[in-house]
Amino acid sequence: MKTADPELMRAINRFHVMDAIRRFGPVSRVEISQLTELSATTVSAITAALLDDRLIIPLQVGAVRDAGRGRPRVMLKLNPGAAHVVGVKLAPDQISVGVTNFCADVLRSLALPVRIDRQTASVIADLVEDGVRRCVSDAGLDIADISGVCVGLPGVVERAAGVCRQSPILQERDVPFGDDLTHRLGVPASIDSDVNLVTLAEHWFGQTRDLNDFLVVNVERSLGLGILHNGELFRGANGLSPDLGDLMVRPPGGGDARLADVASEASVLIEAEALMRDREPDGAPQTGRAMTLLLQRAAGGDKRCARVLAAAGEALGFAVANLITLFAPPKVIISGRAMATSEYFIEPLRKTVAHLLPPSLADVSDIIVREWSDGNWLQGAAAMTLRDLYGAPWGTTGPAPIREALAPQIGES
Amino acid sequence: MKTADPELMRAINRFHVMDAIRRFGPVSRVEISQLTELSATTVSAITAALLDDRLIIPLQVGAVRDAGRGRPRVMLKLNPGAAHVVGVKLAPDQISVGVTNFCADVLRSLALPVRIDRQTASVIADLVEDGVRRCVSDAGLDIADISGVCVGLPGVVERAAGVCRQSPILQERDVPFGDDLTHRLGVPASIDSDVNLVTLAEHWFGQTRDLNDFLVVNVERSLGLGILHNGELFRGANGLSPDLGDLMVRPPGGGDARLADVASEASVLIEAEALMRDREPDGAPQTGRAMTLLLQRAAGGDKRCARVLAAAGEALGFAVANLITLFAPPKVIISGRAMATSEYFIEPLRKTVAHLLPPSLADVSDIIVREWSDGNWLQGAAAMTLRDLYGAPWGTTGPAPIREALAPQIGES
DNA sequence: AGATTTTATCCGCATCGCGGACAAAAAGAA
DNA sequence: TTCTTTTTGTCCGCGATGCGGATAAAATCT
Numbered sequence: 001m002k003t004a005d006p007e008l009m010r011a012i013n014r015f016h017v018m019d020a021i022r023r024f025g026p027v028s029r030v031e032i033s034q035l036t037e038l039s040a041t042t043v044s045a046i047t048a049a050l051l052d053d054r055l056i057i058p059l060q061v062g063a064v065r066d067a068g069r070g071r072p073r074v075m076l077k078l079n080p081g082a083a084h085v086v087g088v089k090l091a092p093d094q095i096s097v098g099v100t101n102f103c104a105d106v107l108r109s110l111a112l113p114v115r116i117d118r119q120t121a122s123v124i125a126d127l128v129e130d131g132v133r134r135c136v137s138d139a140g141l142d143i144a145d146i147s148g149v150c151v152g153l154p155g156v157v158e159r160a161a162g163v164c165r166q167s168p169i170l171q172e173r174d175v176p177f178g179d180d181l182t183h184r185l186g187v188p189a190s191i192d193s194d195v196n197l198v199t200l201a202e203h204w205f206g207q208t209r210d211l212n213d214f215l216v217v218n219v220e221r222s223l224g225l226g227i228l229h230n231g232e233l234f235r236g237a238n239g240l241s242p243d244l245g246d247l248m249v250r251p252p253g254g255g256d257a258r259l260a261d262v263a264s265e266a267s268v269l270i271e272a273e274a275l276m277r278d279r280e281p282d283g284a285p286q287t288g289r290a291m292t293l294l295l296q297r298a299a300g301g302d303k304r305c306a307r308v309l310a311a312a313g314e315a316l317g318f319a320v321a322n323l324i325t326l327f328a329p330p331k332v333i334i335s336g337r338a339m340a341t342s343e344y345f346i347e348p349l350r351k352t353v354a355h356l357l358p359p360s361l362a363d364v365s366d367i368i369v370r371e372w373s374d375g376n377w378l379q380g381a382a383a384m385t386l387r388d389l390y391g392a393p394w395g396t397t398g399p400a401p402i403r404e405a406l407a408p409q410i411g412e413s
Numbered sequence: 414m415k416t417a418d419p420e421l422m423r424a425i426n427r428f429h430v431m432d433a434i435r436r437f438g439p440v441s442r443v444e445i446s447q448l449t450e451l452s453a454t455t456v457s458a459i460t461a462a463l464l465d466d467r468l469i470i471p472l473q474v475g476a477v478r479d480a481g482r483g484r485p486r487v488m489l490k491l492n493p494g495a496a497h498v499v500g501v502k503l504a505p506d507q508i509s510v511g512v513t514n515f516c517a518d519v520l521r522s523l524a525l526p527v528r529i530d531r532q533t534a535s536v537i538a539d540l541v542e543d544g545v546r547r548c549v550s551d552a553g554l555d556i557a558d559i560s561g562v563c564v565g566l567p568g569v570v571e572r573a574a575g576v577c578r579q580s581p582i583l584q585e586r587d588v589p590f591g592d593d594l595t596h597r598l599g600v601p602a603s604i605d606s607d608v609n610l611v612t613l614a615e616h617w618f619g620q621t622r623d624l625n626d627f628l629v630v631n632v633e634r635s636l637g638l639g640i641l642h643n644g645e646l647f648r649g650a651n652g653l654s655p656d657l658g659d660l661m662v663r664p665p666g667g668g669d670a671r672l673a674d675v676a677s678e679a680s681v682l683i684e685a686e687a688l689m690r691d692r693e694p695d696g697a698p699q700t701g702r703a704m705t706l707l708l709q710r711a712a713g714g715d716k717r718c719a720r721v722l723a724a725a726g727e728a729l730g731f732a733v734a735n736l737i738t739l740f741a742p743p744k745v746i747i748s749g750r751a752m753a754t755s756e757y758f759i760e761p762l763r764k765t766v767a768h769l770l771p772p773s774l775a776d777v778s779d780i781i782v783r784e785w786s787d788g789n790w791l792q793g794a795a796a797m798t799l800r801d802l803y804g805a806p807w808g809t810t811g812p813a814p815i816r817e818a819l820a821p822q823i824g825e826s
Numbered sequence: 827a828g829a830t831t832t833t834a835t836c837c838g839c840a841t842c843g844c845g846g847a848c849a850a851a852a853a854g855a856a
Numbered sequence: 857t858t859c860t861t862t863t864t865g866t867c868c869g870c871g872a873t874g875c876g877g878a879t880a881a882a883a884t885c886t
C-alpha cells in the first residue's frame with residue numbers, strides 16, 4: 001500500500017489538472033482552478049511543471065479574445081506530441097492497429113483482414129507485432145517513440161496480469177499476451193477486454209463523458225459487457241471483467257442456458273441456419289453475410305426470422321434488466337455491427353427490460369444504441385494507456401492488507 | 414470534490430492507524446509502523462494526537478512481557494469509552510436496539526416483540542425513539558453521550574439521503590427515517606439496509622476480516638443482498654443497494670418471476686401452504702412456526718416438502734451463480750434463521766451454483782452458511798456509524814465532476 | 827496616458843511525512 | 857551493583873506541498 005505523503009498529494013492534484021485539461025479542451029488556469037477547486041497558486045505550480053515536462057502546451061496565437069478586459073487568459077491544452085501509443089483490436093476476422101498521439105487522435109491505422117480464430121496465439125502475436133511495427137513506421141515514428149501498446153480482444157482478460165484467460169478467438173487459454181508483446185516490441189504492452197476499451201473511450205470521448213456510471217453491451221459474434229461504475233471500470237474481485245456470455249438466463253427448472261448460447265450473433269445464426277438453408281440451399285453462408293440475410297428477411301416480413309431475433313433480444317433484455325437492478329446505471333449502451341442495430345432485436349429487448357424492471361427502477365436507465373467505428377476502439381486503447389501516463393494514483397490508499405509475515409504474531413497476542 | 418491537501422493526507426494516514434489498531438487489537442507503535450508502512454515518526458505523531466483526543470488508550474499494566482530485552486512496547490488499543498453509538502434493527506416481528514461502545518461491544522440491548530409490519534412509519538418511529546431512549550438510559554448513559562444512531566431494515570434504502578425507498582415492513586414508500594430520528598433524538602441518525610449492516614460487521618469483526626470481497630445473502634421473510642467489493646460496500650449508481658428480490662430468475666420465454674416470489678421464506682410458505690394445510694387442518698400456522706414445520710416434514714421424508722425447499726434453493730442458486738460471475742467473490746455467505754440453514758435448501762443451492770458456473774469460475778467462491786445473532790446486526794450498525802467517527806476519507810478525491818455553472822461555457826469553446 | 831480589471835506569479839506561512847540523532851527503558855553481562 | 861546492549865519512542869531539521877495575500881502583467885476603458 002502507498003502511504004499518503006506529499007508526493008501522493010501532488011500526484012492526485014496533478015491528475016485532476018490533467019483531467020480537467022483533457023476534458024475541457026483548451027482551458028485557462030483560472031478555469032482549471034474553478035474546476036478542480038485547487039487554489040490558483042497550486043494550479044500555477046502544477047501547470048508550470050506540466051509545461052516543463054512538455055505534457056501540455058499553451059495555445060499560442062492571440063487566438064481566443066474573450067471579450068472582457070483584463071489580462072487575457074492563456075489557454076492550455078494537451079501537447080499532442082507528448083507521447084504516442086498504439087492500440088490494437090483483435091476481432092474474429094480482422095486485426096486493427098492504430099497509432100495515436102497524446103490526445104488520442106488516430107494518426108495512422110491499419111487493418112489486417114485475417115481470420116485469426118484459426119491461428120495459434122503465437123502466430124497472432126507475430127501478426128500483431130508486424131502490424132504494430134508497420135503502423136508505427138507508416139506514421140513516421142520509431143518504435144522507441146511509443147510509450148505503450150494496448151491490445152483489446154473479446155473474452156475474459158486479466159489486465160493486471162496481462163493474460164487472456166479465455167477468448168472466443170483463441171484456442172488456447174491463459175495466453176500471456178502482455179508480457180509476450182512487451183518483450184517482442186520493447187514497449188510496455190497491456191491487454192484488456194475489447195468492451196472495456198470502448199467503455200473507457202465512451203467515458204473519455206463519447207457523449208456520456210459526464211456520466212460516471214453506465215453499461216456497455218456489445219453484441220457481435222460474442223457478447224461483451226463493460227461497466228463503468230463510479231467513474232472507474234468495474235472488475236470482479238479477481239481483476240477479471242465479468243463475462244456477459246457466462247450469465248445464465250434460465251432457472252434450473254426450465255433447463256439452464258448461457259446467455260452467449262442464446263443472444264450472441266453466433267448463436268442466433270445457428271438458430272436461424274435451418275431457416276436460411278431451406279430457402280437458400282447452397283449451404284450455410286458466411287457469418288457476416290448470413291446475418292445480413294437474416295435481418296433482410298425479418299424486415300421483409302418473415303415472421304420466423306423476426307422471431308429468432310426477438311428471442312435473442314428478449315434473452316439479452318432479461319440479463320440487462322438484472323444488471324440495471326444491480327448497477328442502476330443512468331444509461332445502457334447497446335452496440336454492435338449488425339444485429340444490435342436492428343429494430344427486430346432492440347425492440348423486444350427494450351420491451352423485456354421495461355417489463356422486468358421493478359417499478360422503482362423503471363425510469364433510471366436510458367437504453368440507447370450506438371455503433372462504434374474502429375477509431376473508437378483505438379481511442380479506448382489509447383485512453384487505457386494514457387491513463388497510466390497521466391499518473392492516476394487511485395486505489396493506492398486502500399485499507400492496509402494483512403501482511404502475512406506480521407499478521408500471525410499480532411493476531412494471536 | 415475535496416482537494417488533496419495536507420489535511421487530507423493526515424486524514425488518510427490517521428484512518429490507517431485507527432484501522433490498524435482496531436483490527437490488530439492492542440498493538441505497539443512499531444507494529445503500526447510496519448502494518449501501515451508509515452514512518453515511526455508519523456505514527457508517533459498521529460498516535461499522540463489520538464491519545465490526546467482520547468480515541469485510543471495505552472494498555473497499562475506491565476502486562477505483555479514480550480520476551481526480549483530493550484524498551485518494552487506500549488500497547489495501544491481503542492478507548493472503549495471514546496464514543497457510544499446505538500444500533501437498531503427492524504425486523505417484521507421485532508425491533509432490536511443496542512448500545513455499543515467505541516469498540517462495538519454491545520453494552521446493553523433490548524428487544525421489542527412488535528409486529529411492525531402492520532404499523533405506520535410514524536408509529537414505528539415512535540417505538541424506535543422510545544426503545545433508543547430506554548436502552549440508552551438502561552446502559553447508564555445520557556442521550557447526549559450518543560454519537561450516532563444507525564437503523565437497519567430490510568428493503569431498498571438510500572443511505573445518503575436517509576430515506577427508505579421501499580420495504581416489506583413498511584406500507585409507505587420514501588420514508589425519511591434518517592431526518593426524522595435525527596430530529597427526535599437530537600443525535601445524528603442514519604439508516605441502511607439490514608444486510609449492508611451485517612456485511613460490514615462481517616468485514617470488521619467476522620471471520621472474513623481479511624477478505625475485501627464477499628457476498629452476503631440473507632434469506633428470511635424477504636431476501637437481502639450485501640456486497641463487499643474492494644473493501645467497500647457496493648452500491649448502485651443511485652446510491653441504492655441492489656435488491657436481491659428484484660432480480661429476475663426466468664427468461665421471458667418461460668414466464669418471468671422475481672426472485673423474491675420464488676426463494677424467500679414468505680414465498681416458500683405460500684407455496685407450501687397447501688401441503689401443510691391438508692395435513693394440519695387447523696389453518697395456516699404462524700410464520701415462524703410454519704417454516705419449522707415445513708423443515709421438520711422435509712427432514713421426516715416428505716418429498717413434496719423437500720421439493721418446495723429445493724426449488725427455492727435452486728432459484729436462489731441461479732441468482733447467486735450470476736452474482737459470482739459478476740463479482741467473483743472468494744466467499745459467499747448465506748445467512749438466515751430457519752430456511753437458510755436447512756440442508757434441503759442449501760444443498761440444491763450449492764448444486765445449482767456448481768452446475769451453472771462457467772469452468773473458469775468454478776473454484777473461486779466458497780459458499781458458506783452462517784447464522785447471525787442480534788449482536789452481529791448491532792455491531793454492524795455500530796461499525797457503520799463508527800466508520801464516520803474514524804474519519805475515513807474515501808471517495809473524496811474522485812475525478813472532478815462537471816460543474817454546471819462552468820461546463821457549458823467551457824464545453825462549447 | 828492613466829485608471830481599471832482580470833490573470834498569473836511570487837513570497838511567506840503552516841502542515842505534513844521522513845530520516846537521523848537522541849532519550850528512555852528494559853534485560854543481560856561484568 | 858554498575859555498565860553494556862538492545863529495542864522503543866520522541867525530537868529536530870529538511871524538503872515538499874497547498875494556501876492566502878501581495879505583487880506583477882497585460883489587456884481594455886476613459
